[in-house]
Structures are given as C-alpha cells and as structure tokens.
Amino acid sequence: MKKLVVPIILTIALMTGCGAVGGKSASEVLKDALKEDLVFSSQFSTVTEYPMSDENIEALYLVSLTDPEPLEIQEDSGAGGYSINEYLGVKTDWPAEYLHPDMPVYTWGRMVGWNTYGSENPYNLFIIIRDTGENDLEEYRKELEARGFSGSSDYYKKDDFSIEFQFNSKTTLQISSYRIKAHDWPYQLEFMPPPEKGKLVDFTIKEGEDSLFGELYFADMTEDDVLAYEELLLEAGFIRTDYLSYSIDNVSFDREKHGEFSGFFERYSEDEWIFYYDFEED
Incomplete structure (x- = not known):
C-alpha cells in the first residue's frame, strides 16, 4: 500500500x-x-x-x-x-444523510471513504470498502431485500434511490448511490403531453445545422408504461411511424419556431428509457 x-x-x-x-x-x-x-x-x-x-x-x-x-x-x-x-474532501463517515433512509450500513471490511461524483448533487456518490469480498456482498444484498429494495446482483433500487456495486479489485468494493430527481415538463414541448407514469429525469436541447435535437430521459418507466403513453401521443395528434416512433407536423417548439417534430423511444435499462427527438423548422 x-x-x-x-x-x-x-x-x-x-x-x-x-x-x-x-x-x-x-x-x-x-x-x-x-x-x-x-x-x-x-x-x-x-x-x-x-x-x-x-x-x-x-x-x-x-x-x-x-x-x-x-x-x-x-x-x-x-x-x-x-x-x-x-x-x-474525502469523508470517512457513513453518508447516511445522502442515502435512502432504509439503506443499511455496510459492516464488512473497512470503509476507506466516500465522495460525490460532482459538487452539484451530493446524493450521487460512491463509497469505497476494502478487505471485503463477494460473500460479504451477498449478505448485504439480503439485508437490502429485507428492507424493501428490489433488484439483483449489482443493481438495486427503492423509491427515488438506486444502488450499484462493482469490485475494483478482489477485495475492494465500490458502492454507488444515486437519487433520481424528477424534472418539470419542459415548456418547449407544450404540444407534447407528459406521460402518466415514469419520471422525466433529464432533458437536453442541441442545435444542428437546420434543426434542433435532443433527448428526454425517463426513469421508473416500463415498456407497458411507454405503450400507454403512445395512446396519449396519438390523442394529441402524433402519428405512429414505426414501433415506439412518432411524428407531428406544424407545431410550435420553444413557443417561437414552427415545424415538424419526430422522435423514438429506446430502452436504456429495465425501467429507464430515452426519447430521441428531432425538430425541423419550416
């Protein structure tokens, strides 16, 4: 060492x-x-x-x-x-105030410290544990499940929190915890109804040569939720162009620009989806 x-x-x-x-x-x-x-x-x-x-x-x-x-x-x-x-800025105490209240302390091995992935969100953090192994982690998984966390192997979640595990070496475990923060529905997409289920956790806008494009990131959303959302889109005037792909013409984007809006859903994980969109101004 x-x-x-x-x-x-x-x-x-x-x-x-x-x-x-x-x-x-x-x-x-x-x-x-x-x-x-x-x-x-x-x-x-x-x-x-x-x-x-x-x-x-x-x-x-x-x-x-x-x-x-x-x-x-x-x-x-x-x-x-x-x-x-x-x-x-390395902390050595268990970061209970930034974790789910039901997340138990990891009592095996030796905690080296923890830190955030960025200063903008203290709830997105990682914890380093040394002198531990897979058998210890399996016992910890059982504790998580007993406290209402769902998942398997290296990923668990409960409410707005998700937990990920990875071994950086045979005896060094990294525990990552994230808190999902839902965003308000963006005013730029007033013509597009929000889904009834799922959480919008990020929204991006990028400028191309002749268009605007970006992504909407959804969490806590199943494929059935996406299909139910399709009905709302069709009722709002969208046309289904392919499986989980849609378009609508003559809409106002950002309350100023008018043109055609199209996009499609792609699965990111079991309950996370990304909607990639493109807006071409008339």
Missing part, C-alpha cells in the same frame, strides 16, 4: 498531468517515479510553490481509488492545519 501526502500528489500530477498516463494507473506511475522525484512534505514549509489546482489534486486521488492498490492518504495535518482527507 502506498502512503501519499500532498507534495507527492503534486509532484506526480505535474509529471503526469493527472489520471492514467500511457495506459498506466496512478499507482503504477508512483511506483515507476524516480526516487529523487518523490519529495516528502517534511522538506517543505508550504506546498503553494507548485501551481496545481484543487480539482486536479482530487482527480488523481479519486482515479487511484479504482486501482487494485489505491493510493493511501495519511491522516496527519498538512499545510494550513488541515488533514489530507479534509483537503481533498
């Missing part, structure tokens, strides 16, 4: 640019570095002489978490009186 302090991260990050380099993981880059390049914090009064952003420092460490031998950080305080964990 590698011991990591801030100047080492800075040195390696400056040498590599952050993340995997030439196909090598963060651990391999550290292993191959010249001994004289591994400068320890005791030789510095400050780390600010290295112009490295917080985001890149955090990225290198987070990349290493997916390695079979993740870099390990020390708990003593560094520059400014902050521990490395605090500096990188």
